[in-house]
């Protein structure tokens with residue numbers, strides 16, 4: 001599949017179909033990688049293998065993780081209707097009902113951002129991060145020899161009662177109205193590491209946040225969510241198995257439009 005996409009991009013390049021070649025379409029990241037690989041003066045020679053590995057990395061690391069985070073967030077919102085209502089009020093007040101939420105609205109939607117943080121705390125799509133000790137070290141009374149494989153349980157840290165009040169409650173307000181409001185997702189606070197930390201931390205954090213926050217905001221803005229016929233039905237929150245902490249069961253619900261979508265989409 002990736003070979004086919006690369007070949008199509010090479011054709012674009014030959015027929016000068018995109019921006020910088022002829023000015024019609026913008027170049028995407030693959031066009032730019034091909035440009036670099038054709039550049040004989042580049043400090044590092046980018047091979048086809050490098051390009052394939054890079055694209056695969058983005059697909060593997062970037063798609064399922066973001067999709068699962070949106071799915072867990074929706075499940076939590078369906079089970080916590082008061083939180084859903086509050087998020088909807090915020091979006092209706094800041095964005096209104098005549099246009100869709102856009103990425104540029106996100107800085108003005110603190111409660112929505114808190115919902116995503118709270119989702120990442122309880123359901124980190126990277127539940128375990130892995131390191132190797134560079135040298136001998138003693139920490140917390142444990143001696144760790146050099147070259148030991150270390151597993152950091154991000155999932156358990158996010159639920160640790162020593163760091164979180166009512167850790168099992170889905171409570172986005174914890175990130176708004178107390179000392180946790182400054183708590184960031186980018187690995188500066190070691191009791192909250194949804195994107196890891198340090199030089200091997202997630203390179204896609206900014207993109208992931210934009211995608212997850214905007215997607216979730218649009219869903220909240222446009223739909224009510226109904227499970228079966230019982231208005232009080234709750235979503236089963238059982239976790240499944242897998243490196244990205246998927247749900248045990250797919251999230252099945254009926255989206256009920258709450259806005260007149262056609263004029264908005266037009």
Ligand code: HEM
Nearest residue numbers: 061062065066125126129195196197200201202203204208
């Ligand atoms: C909600 C979505 C995402 C979550 C929760 C997430 C989480 C993580 C975590 C926990 C790590 C390991 C960090 C560490 O070991 O310190 C990681 C690594 C990585 N992520 Fe993400 N990620 C997400 C989305 C993305 C996206 C959208 C991309 C790119 C398109 C991406 C690209 C990567 C890459 C390339 C690495 C490996 C970095 C390295 O080893 O140097 N991730 N991610």
